[in-house]
Amino acid sequence: MTALARSATAHLWTGMLMVAVLLVWVALPWFLSRSAIDILVFTGIYTIAGLGVSFLLGQCGIVSLAQSGFYGIGAYATAYGTTVLGLPIPVCIVLGMLVSAVIAAAVGVPVLRLSGHFLALATLALAIIAHVLFLELEWITGGTLGIGGIPRISLFGFTFATPFRFYYLVWPSAFALLLAYSLLLRSRTGIALRAMRDAPAAAAVAGIPIASLKVRIFVLSAAVGAFAGSLFAHYVSFISVDSFAIDRAIGFLLIAVLGGVRSIPGTIAGALFVTAAPNYLSRLGDIHPLLFALALIVAVIFLPGGFGGFMANLGAKLSSGGRRPSAPAGG
């Protein structure tokens, strides 16, 4: 078989696989219980938030634990905007993203000058500050009482009121963002990011404005996190400060690491693990956090490239019949 024919066949297979995945995705809620669909909805929401964290970590080497803060800002913006100010939902969602973006830009400039452990600790501090503010700014957030009665999202008279319906809102959003991030990675900016990751000194002297590029990606990640937070608020219709604590920040980072930080689609697998594993393990009783931790350790040891890296390796092996060494997971 010529190389051309082989690549055409490979494209055909990829195309068919994608159609199959799409069909399964569309059909899935019809065969699942309400609670299983609920898990998938959360998987979608977390995929969106985790995407921002994953891209920051995998493409810019920035460990961000601050995502729970931006997620919270998105959630509170839409909750406060719709229930107190009576603004339309789309306006509130955009507002939350803007507020997050502005805050990310303001804190990103000083914080992103740090690197390694110091950067991680600084973003952890941001998450803690955000959590305290959510608790203390009661006139906006309702403190521990939270905000209830957040309206459901409607589109053309169709209300996304049930998990079943919300599934068809959250996943197209997640897929659109996955696609957008994949395109970003292939764009000139994406190439500059990979250059910066491979050889930071050379990237700097090659004229890449490293500091501002990092801040821009951080701002994007914050806006995406806020969007996920807004979806969350409209889905559960009641939010309180407990949803935006440090464990959520760690959860988002886990999604990135488990999904494989170099793999954009891997984020879905990471989000599924972080959403589903605690849920199903909790049925085994009080031992569930321990089992979750064990599952995490096993995943990290046996899948160093995350689920995404594993799938990319598998795909490379299958498509070459095992002749080619594993390709790097290029997202």
Place this chain on the structure above:
Amino acid sequence: MLATRRLTAGYGTVPVLFDVDLDVGDGESVAIVGANGAGKSTLVRTICGLLRVMGGEITKDGRAIQSEPPYRRAELGIAVVLEGRHLFDELSLESNLRIAEAQGRKRREARFDFRFDEVLELFPFMKGRMSAPVGVFSGGEQQMVAVARALLLKPELLILDEPSTGLAPKVVREIVGVIQALRKKGMSLLLIEQHIAVAAECSDRAYVLSLGKVVQQLDQHSWHLPSTTDALARAYLGNRT
């Protein structure tokens, strides 16, 4: 073109360079020689902005640039080939070059306008290998990629840090050929080189750096005397080449 005055720089709070005065004139090629640990690479990293200045001044055409970030210095026409090449290994040759080309395009009124195809002519081996990741290239080829990348930034001053280190003699001749071609074009060069003979061949004047200080300046005449280069090689580098 480039000047440093009482330049002090180093790592953390520890200075490595002390009061370095250096000039590179328009169209001039200046060499910096000195033993390992003399501060040559520190000097390069300070000039291009990777290390912060602790004292003194760096000027480009009379304008102080020591507080500009690295990418701004690239925009002002200073390009550098760092020691050890520092390529974007995972990216293809084409991506490596296009990144620099995109930045170089911002320099509209550049004195030396290296277009993509002109650079390829300078390095014929690149033709037909554009999609290969540069990590698989040989050491000499990688050095050429690093030089090509620097040229695409359309610099007025090109800084080369140890361009011949670790390369076979034949490849060193090729690099020398490229450097001579750039000199003929009138580009200003700052050349850091352990290989004294190569340094002398490729430059007009030289500074000798020892323990972070300029200990000797050699004008065109004395720099090219065989006795000088021999003495230098013995005194600072512990070899005769």
